[in-house]
Structures are given as structure tokens and as C-alpha cells.
Amino acid sequence: MCGIVAYVGEREALPILLAGLQRLEYRGYDSAGIALVPESTGGRAAPAEGEHRLLVRKRAGRLRGLRELVEQTVTQTPGVRYGTGIGHTRWATHGPPTDANAHPHTDCTGQIAVVHNGILENAVRLREELAARGHRFLSETDTEVVAHLLEEELAASGGQVTKKAWLAMLQKLEGSFAMAAVDARHPGRIWLARYSSPLIVAPGADGWLAASDIPALLPYTRKVFICGDREAVCLQRREANFFTFRGEPIQKVVHQIGWRAEQAEKRGYTDFMIKEIHEEPAIVERLSERYAPAGQVELPLMWPPSWWEQRRQGWLIASGTAAHAGWVAKRWLERIAGLPLEADVASEFRYRDPLFRPEDWALVISQSGETADTLAGLRYCRQHGVPTLALVNVVGSSIARETDQVVYTDAGPEIAVASTKAYTAQLVVLYLLASYVAKVRGRGQVSTEGLAALPRLPEQLADVLAREQELERVAQQLAEVEHVFYIGRGVDQALAAEGALKLKEISYIHAEAYAAGELKHGPLALIGRGTPVIAVLTEPNLVVKTLGNVQEVKARGAWVAAIGMEEYQSQARAAGVDTWFGLPELPRDLRPMLAATPLQLLAYHVARLRGSDVDRPRNLAKSVTVE
Numbered sequence: 188m189c190g191i192v193a194y195v196g197e198r199e200a201l202p203i204l205l206a207g208l209q210r211l212e213y214r215g216y217d218s219a220g221i222a223l224v225p226e227s228t229g230g231r232a233a234p235a236e237g238e239h240r241l242l243v244r245k246r247a248g249r250l251r252g253l254r255e256l257v258e259q260t261v262t263q264t265p266g267v268r269y270g271t272g273i274g275h276t277r278w279a280t281h282g283p284p285t286d287a288n289a290h291p292h293t294d295c296t297g298q299i300a301v302v303h304n305g306i307l308e309n310a311v312r313l314r315e316e317l318a319a320r321g322h323r324f325l326s327e328t329d330t331e332v333v334a335h336l337l338e339e340e341l342a343a344s345g346g347q348v349t350k351k352a353w354l355a356m357l358q359k360l361e362g363s364f365a366m367a368a369v370d371a372r373h374p375g376r377i378w379l380a381r382y383s384s385p386l387i388v389a390p391g392a393d394g395w396l397a398a399s400d401i402p403a404l405l406p407y408t409r410k411v412f413i414c415g416d417r418e419a420v421c422l423q424r425r426e427a428n429f430f431t432f433r434g435e436p437i438q439k440v441v442h443q444i445g446w447r448a449e450q451a452e453k454r455g456y457t458d459f460m461i462k463e464i465h466e467e468p469a470i471v472e473r474l475s476e477r478y479a480p481a482g483q484v485e486l487p488l489m490w491p492p493s494w495w496e497q498r499r500q501g502w503l504i505a506s507g508t509a510a511h512a513g514w515v516a517k518r519w520l521e522r523i524a525g526l527p528l529e530a531d532v533a534s535e536f537r538y539r540d541p542l543f544r545p546e547d548w549a550l551v552i553s554q555s556g557e558t559a560d561t562l563a564g565l566r567y568c569r570q571h572g573v574p575t576l577a578l579v580n581v582v583g584s585s586i587a588r589e590t591d592q593v594v595y596t597d598a599g600p601e602i603a604v605a606s607t608k609a610y611t612a613q614l615v616v617l618y619l620l621a622s623y624v625a626k627v628r629g630r631g632q633v634s635t636e637g638l639a640a641l642p643r644l645p646e647q648l649a650d651v652l653a654r655e656q657e658l659e660r661v662a663q664q665l666a667e668v669e670h671v672f673y674i675g676r677g678v679d680q681a682l683a684a685e686g687a688l689k690l691k692e693i694s695y696i697h698a699e700a701y702a703a704g705e706l707k708h709g710p711l712a713l714i715g716r717g718t719p720v721i722a723v724l725t726e727p728n729l730v731v732k733t734l735g736n737v738q739e740v741k742a743r744g745a746w747v748a749a750i751g752m753e754e755y756q757s758q759a760r761a762a763g764v765d766t767w768f769g770l771p772e773l774p775r776d777l778r779p780m781l782a783a784t785p786l787q788l789l790a791y792h793v794a795r796l797r798g799s800d801v802d803r804p805r806n807l808a809k810s811v812t813v814e
């Protein structure tokens with residue numbers, strides 16, 4: 188998805204913008220651009236009226252292309268500095284990824300430039316009206332209307348963008364947006380606004396910064412102001428003024444971000460994905476110390492035990508990998524805590540007219556806290572009076588702010604598009620939640636074994652990571668194939684779904700996950716000589732059943748690799764498993780946290796062998812802020 192960076196201050200804006208855009212590359216993009224406002228430093232007269240020109244550079248493709256363009260065309264003019272600027276990485280929605288469609292977009296005079304994340308739903312109508320009034324459009328984007336709308340407001344605001352003009356323009360927009368604008372006639376000022384798309388403002392680097400995502404700001408500050416919906420900001424070198432879309436001033440609360448700048452750097456690893464997988468032991472250790480010190484669950488939950496006793500059913504709201512974590516949680520909540528969880532994906536949930544009952548609650552899971560479908564599902568629940576509990580990784584994100592209560596998964600910034608460490612962190616917190624709910628519902632004895640073993644998990648994860656080469660060898664068997672099947676039962680089915688998702692999104696191999704027992708109801712027709720099947724074997728009471736299904740695929744010539752508890756190895760070999768990756772002994776409830784990591788490593792190594800850009804898989808974006 189798109190990214191925004193803005194800077195106004197005493198330093199040159201260009202290097203700050205380019206560094207910020209680089210830190211936003213992970214969000215996924217297909218073009219990038221910047222706009223800088225020239226200002227006189229005294230040695231030369233300020234540009235005369237009519238001479239004001241923004242310096243706008245944009246280019247389709249990777250950021251490298253924009254850098255080269257900037258190096259070729261931005262020459263230092265004596266006496267002129269560029270201390271104010273906005274930058275953007277675009278993920279195409281309206282119009283293909285071309286130079287012309289890249290942001291920033293300018294008005295007819297070339298004096299106003301705008302960058303925008305989100306989608307303007309009334310852009311087609313606005314564009315027709317503006318064109319009928321003589322405005323000339325240079326791109327196919329929805330964003331360009333903003334520059335022209337602002338241009339029209341100038342007559343009423345003394346010829347430059349003012350608060351009045353900015354607010355009047357905002358009133359005309361429908362849809363979602365985070366946006367930033369600069370005016371060539373007014374260096375030292377940036378206009379910002381947010382509705383339903385993240386925007387963060389922070390002091391730092393001898394001035395003020397703004398960005399769509401925290402990692403862009405981390406090198407300069409860890410104190411941030413998070414813009415709310417229908418909030419606008421005017422940034423100047425030494426101050427930031429926040430106001431509502433009705434123009435009323437707002438007092439903002441500063442948020443302290445726990446992340447460090449180096450957490451958003453590769454630190455010697457080849458890719459962010461492998462670095463993030465290797466962070467998992469430390470994350471599990473941190474989470475268990477924080478939320479289960481001395482083996483007792485201490486989650487920051489405001490609902491009292493009696494409230495949990497009365498719950499009859501939960502509703503999962505999550506997408507992709509986060510939904511897969513929720514599918515594991517469904518098993519835990521139902522088996523450990525005796526509390527049913529209806530587990531759909533958010534994009535289905537929001538349109539299915541769920542039949543809520545008074546004692547229902549919603550479990551929302553999201554790494555970014557910004558996923559459009561998940562956010563919509565959360566809002567739907569709140570409109571219908573269903574209490575919401577959200578597990579979120581990004582502090583101050585939309586879901587974190589809008590939910591009734593939030594528990595942070597504290598995995599640090601996740602930069603690779605494919606979610607790995609955030610998933611493991613979600614599993615840990617979900618397991619602790621299920622244990623807590625079990626305890627308050629009088630079923631605590633079910634989870635004591637797992638809680639007691641949790642401190643062992645980081646070391647066991649580290650042991651799995653130390654055996655990465657074994658998985659690299661399995662990956663070699665899969666590097667040339669076209670299809671892979673993942674099978675499992677119970678939580679292993681949910682793990683299989685996640686393993687298949689990881690493989691398909693980064694290696695581009697077609698991967699399907701099936702409940703092992705479903706194979707003979709159709710998918711078995713696809714199994715033939717050499718078809719690769721990955722079996723997940725952690726469920727003690729289901730391992731024999733899954734191995735029965737392994738025998739069925741072996742009988743049709745499949746090649747089977749299995750990831751499972753070491754104690755099942757001999758049974759698995761007897762069933763015909765060709766390649767085995769064993770996991771150390773651990774109580775049943777904790778096994779998903781251990782089995783996820785080899786599935787992630789397997790996908791990673793297959794993708795590397797196939798030469799994929801592991802961190803930035805094609806067509807995908809890190810945080811899916813559009814429906």
C-alpha cells in the first residue's frame with residue numbers, strides 16, 4: 188500500500204524524504220515521488236511572484252529510479268534551500284504504475300503538490316466537474332482532484348493555501364485518506380489530513396516530520412502524535428497545529444514508541460523475513476515474561492472474571508495470517524476454555540449479517556492494526572454493541588484506538604510483507620488468553636501444563652532455528668515444483684493453512700491446504716506420481732488419522748515431507764513419509780508455536796532458491812488498507 192513522508196525544518200528535506208521512503212518500501216509500491224518547496228536563504232532574493240516553482244520528481248518502479256532521477260536533475264542553486272517537502276510511494280489503485288500516475292500531483296499552476304494514501308470515492312464526479320470548469324488533468328489518479336480543488340479555494344484565501352482553504356477542500360472529499368500538501372508560495376508549511384488511513388506526526392531532525400508509518404520516523408524520534416479520523420494538521424518548522432475538520436483546535440497526547448530504529452534494519456541478514464523469523468525466540472521470551480510472569484497469566488484485560496464466565500460465543504475478525512492465528516485460537520478457546528469462537532475471515536464476516544446474541548464478544552487480530560476488512564468488522568461489532576478485544580502489533584493503529592480493549596503483541600516492527608514473527612507473537616498471546624479464560628471459567632487445570640512449559644519454548648525455537656539447513660534441503664526438493672499440498676487435522680489444519688499461505692505468497696508456487704480428512708472428498712484426484720505433500724503432525728489424538736491420509740497419498744505416488752513431534756517419527760516413517768523434520772517434546776497446547784517456525788523457514792528457503800524478492804512479493808502490500 189502507499190506510503191507518505193513529509194518534512195519541514197532547518198535541514199535539507201530531500202535526504203530525509205528519501206531515507207523515509209526507503210523505510211516505507213516494505214509496504215509494497217510501484218512508483219515513488221517527491222515535491223520540494225524552494226526558499227531563499229538570504230544570499231539571493233526570494234523567488235519573485237510568479238516565479239515560485241515546486242521541484243517535483245516522480246518515477247514508476249523502484250525507489251532507485253527516483254534516486255537516480257533526483258541525482259540527475261536536482262542541482263543546488265546558491266541561496267536556495269529546500270527545507271520543506273513531501274514524498275510518496277504509490278501502490279496503484281486508480282491507473283497503472285506510470286511516471287504520470289506517481290504522486291505528488293499538482294494543480295494547473297504547478298504551485299500546489301499533494302500526496303495521498305487511500306481511495307477517494309467521489310473522485311470521478313469531482314474530476315468531471317473540475318474538468319468542466321477548465322482544469323487540466325495529467326494523471327488517471329483520484330488524488331489529482333485534491334490539488335485542483337485546493338487551487339479553486341485559493342481565490343477565497345488570499346492566493347495561498349490557508350487553514351480555511353484546506354478545510355473547505357476536505358469537506359468535498361468522500362472516501363479514505365491520509366494526505367499531505369505543500370504550496371510553492373509558502374515554504375515552511377505542510378498541510379495534512381486524515382480520514383481512515385494512518386497518519387503520524389512527530390518532532391525531530393530540527394523540524395517536524397509526518398509519515399503514514401512509524402518505521403519512517405524511527406531514526407529521528409520515538410515520540411509521536413497519532414492523528415485521529417477527521418483531524419488535520421498544519422506543520423511548521425517549530426510547531427504543529429492540530430485541528431478538526433470543523434476547524435476546532437485539538438490538544439494531542441504524545442505516544443512513546445517502544446520500537447528502536449535498528450529493529451527496522453536488516454542488521455547483517457540477507458532479508459527482513461529471515462531476520463524476523465530469527466527474532467521469534469526472543470519475542471516469545473519477552474511476551475511470556477510480560478504477560479505470564481511466574482506462570483500466571485497477567486494480560487491487561489479490563490473485563491472482570493464474571494464477564495468472561497457469562498460469555499457464550501466469540502467472533503473472530505482477522506485476515507490472512509492473522510486469521511490463521513485465530514483458527515488456532517478457536518481450538519484453544521473451545522478445548523481449553525470451553526468458549527466457542529466463530530472463526531471466519533474478516534472480508535466475509537463484515538457482509539454476512541452475523542446473528543449476535545447479548546453475551547457475544549469479538550476477537551480482533553491484526554499485525555498492522557490497519558487492515559481495511561478487519562477494521563470494518565471491528566466497527567460493525569461496535570455498532571451492534573458487541574464488545575471487542577483486539578490483539579495488535581502496531582501501537583496507536585486504527586484498530587488499537589477503536590477497539591474496546593487492546594493487548595499488544597509486541598513483536599517489534601515487521602518489515603517483510605510475509606508475516607512471521609507477528610504470527611508467532613499472536614499465537615503466544617492467544618494461548619495466554621485461552622488459558623486465562625479457562626481459569627476464570629473454572630477450567631484452569633486444563634492449561635497448567637502448557638503454562639509451566641512456556642519458559643522452555645524460546646530455547647526450543649532456537650534449536651529449531653539452528654537446524655535451518657535441514658529445511659533448506661527439503662526446500663531443494665520443492666524448488667522446481669508447480670503445486671504443493673499441505674495437510675493436517677485440528678490445529679495442524681490451521682498450521683497447514685499458514686504454511687501454504689507462506690509458500691504461495693513468496694515463492695509463487697501454487698500451495699493448497701486441506702483438512703487431511705477431506706482429501707478423499709475431492710482433492711485426492713490431484714495427487715499423482717511425485718506430487719509434493721507436506722503433513723503437519725502435532726495433534727496427539729489425530730496423528731494416527733493424519734498418517735492414514737498420508738498412506739492414501741503415498742499409495743498414489745505422492746512425495747511426503749512431514750513436520751511433527753519427534754515421538755511420531757517411527758509411525759510416520761512406517762506410513763511412508765519420505766522426509767521428516769522432528770520437533771522436541773512439548774505439551775500439546777504449545778506445539779503450534781513451535782511448528783509454525785519450520786513451516787516459515789521452508790517457505791523462505793524455497794522462495795530464495797527460486798530467486799524471489801522474499802521481502803517484497805509481487806502484487807502484495809504489507810498493510811492492506813483498501814477493501
Ligand code: F6R
Nearest residue numbers: 507508509553554555558605606
Ligand atoms: C501474509 C500476511 C497477510 C496478513 C493480512 C492481515 O503473510 O501477512 O495475510 O496477515 O493481510 O494483516 P494484518 O495482520 O496487518 O491485519
